[in-house]
Amino acid sequence: MKRILLTALALLIGAMALAQDWRAERNKAFKEKFPYRYEVRLGWSGYPILDANNFPNGYSGGHRDYDIMPYHPGSGDVDALYGTAYAPEYMTGMISGEFSIHFKRWFTLAVEAGFNGIWGEVYDKYDGSHVRTNRGVTFTVIPHARFYWVNTRSVRMYSGIGLGVGLGGYDKEFMVYPAAQLSPVGITAGRKIFFFAEGSIGTAYMGGKFGLGYRF
Amino acid sequence: MKKIYAYMMTILALASCQVTNPYSKVVDANDLMIYNHGELGRCVTCPAELLDVLIGFEEYLNKSDEDKMYDQKYYGRITDYGSDTYGISAQISGLNCTVDTGGKSIWEEGAEWEFSVISYYGHYNDSQLYINHDIYFDKGGVLKMENPADSVWTFHADNVESRVKMIRTDSTRVWKVEGHCRVNGENGLSSVSATGAEGMSVRKVWVDLGTTYPRQEISYSGSFSTDLFKGDEKIDFCTMTFRPGFAASCTTSR
Numbered sequence: 001m002k003r004i005l006l007t008a009l010a011l012l013i014g015a016m017a018l019a020q021d022w023r024a025e026r027n028k029a030f031k032e033k034f035p036y037r038y039e040v041r042l043g044w045s046g047y048p049i050l051d052a053n054n055f056p057n058g059y060s061g062g063h064r065d066y067d068i069m070p071y072h073p074g075s076g077d078v079d080a081l082y083g084t085a086y087a088p089e090y091m092t093g094m095i096s097g098e099f100s101i102h103f104k105r106w107f108t109l110a111v112e113a114g115f116n117g118i119w120g121e122v123y124d125k126y127d128g129s130h131v132r133t134n135r136g137v138t139f140t141v142i143p144h145a146r147f148y149w150v151n152t153r154s155v156r157m158y159s160g161i162g163l164g165v166g167l168g169g170y171d172k173e174f175m176v177y178p179a180a181q182l183s184p185v186g187i188t189a190g191r192k193i194f195f196f197a198e199g200s201i202g203t204a205y206m207g208g209k210f211g212l213g214y215r216f
Numbered sequence: 217m218k219k220i221y222a223y224m225m226t227i228l229a230l231a232s233c234q235v236t237n238p239y240s241k242v243v244d245a246n247d248l249m250i251y252n253h254g255e256l257g258r259c260v261t262c263p264a265e266l267l268d269v270l271i272g273f274e275e276y277l278n279k280s281d282e283d284k285m286y287d288q289k290y291y292g293r294i295t296d297y298g299s300d301t302y303g304i305s306a307q308i309s310g311l312n313c314t315v316d317t318g319g320k321s322i323w324e325e326g327a328e329w330e331f332s333v334i335s336y337y338g339h340y341n342d343s344q345l346y347i348n349h350d351i352y353f354d355k356g357g358v359l360k361m362e363n364p365a366d367s368v369w370t371f372h373a374d375n376v377e378s379r380v381k382m383i384r385t386d387s388t389r390v391w392k393v394e395g396h397c398r399v400n401g402e403n404g405l406s407s408v409s410a411t412g413a414e415g416m417s418v419r420k421v422w423v424d425l426g427t428t429y430p431r432q433e434i435s436y437s438g439s440f441s442t443d444l445f446k447g448d449e450k451i452d453f454c455t456m457t458f459r460p461g462f463a464a465s466c467t468t469s470r
């Protein structure tokens with residue numbers, strides 16, 4: 001019995017050593033084909049869902065000035081009848097820069113910082129004359145953990161998760177709020193200079209992000 | 217540099233996403249009609265509804281305890297605060313108020329019933345307009361019996377003055393209302409509204425559309441106008457003329 005146990009232990013240690021060698025070989029081979037420690041990215045994201053909910057007028061939480069409240073019959077609120085009208089409001093979507101450190105073949109830590117521009121025209125409901133242009137911007141900082149599961153010479157695929165913070169202001173409103181992003185699938189194509197695209201859901205952008213990057 | 221900036225702004229503008237639809241538009245005839253009808257609610261409908269409910273309320277108070285229990289409209293919907301003060305539930309007809317009767321009958325000459333708060337929720341529907349009134353007199357008001365022989369009361373609340381005369385018919389009460397009201401806004405905006413020279417007739421009718429439960433609506437006869445001002449300048453007006461069973465006809469400045 002003792003002999004069997006000793007044999008099993010020896011086999012296990014041997015297997016572990018072999019696996020370590022194999023992993024070291026693999027890492028070495030990967031280092032040769034992917035000799036980069038850092039990477040920077042410039043990207044453009046999809047629909048900024050939380051900003052779109054927090055800032056523009058016309059949403060339930062966005063009624064800030066008395067003059068944009070809708071008139072309710074019987075309220076006797078003549079100011080609401082002749083207040084201001086908001087034309088469609090626009091957002092650029094988050095435009096972000098990113099710095100990443102490749103710690104392992106399979107693991108990268110990235111810090112993303114981006115901004116989302118917001119603007120919209122305001123008109124006088126009495127005669128349609130232009131009253132003002134509202135402008136605002138939000139900033140978001142999100143550290144991401146990325147886990148790579150395809151590592152070829154030119155193509156890498158990954159999944160990632162990020163938690164951070166957002167803040168910004170628009171039309172007299174200022175807010176600070178948490179930010180979270182989940183990217184089930186992302187892909188980079190290229191080596192030193194690469195294109196990237198990822199499908200993502202979260203507070204900062206919904207749908208995805210794409211852009212260009214540089215590794216060094 | 218200017219070119220680069222222009223290119224960047226163009227790309228951003230083209231690629232940006234629209235996150236809201238226009239919230240509201242320039243005031244049009246429909247807006248003026250809705251506003252005018254809202255004011256009609258405050259100085260015509262609400263006083264008539266108030267009297268309709270309160271006359272029934274007094275009849276209920278004069279009933280024996282046993283008879284009260286069989287009154288499906290009022291039983292359980294009146295709160296007795298003591299000192300001749302009662303709360304009237306909106307479940308009776310959409311009107312909610314707290315009233316101090318001063319120990320006098322609503323039919324007694326000189327009787328003044330004082331309200332601490334009045335709210336009224338009702339709706340109007342014809343083939344052109346469907347309006348939900350949401351009226352709130354947060355400073356209350358006063359209802360005063362002016363002429364018992366002719367069944368005439370006056371109602372005063374928050375820049376609203378109305379004279380309401382009850383005309384009994386076999387089936388239901390009909391009210392003749394002469395009223396006017398004023399609104400002073402915050403930016404120099406104001407409105408003055410009034411019934412036409414002959415006043416307006418108001419009566420409740422049961423409407424059964426066949427698709428929903430029958431519901432009570434208010435039928436008007438007569439005209440009601442609102443003039444809107446910016447400072448001293450008249451900027452808009454709306455006159456609506458009502459004929460029972462027909463859509464209201466409107467004349468507006470837009």
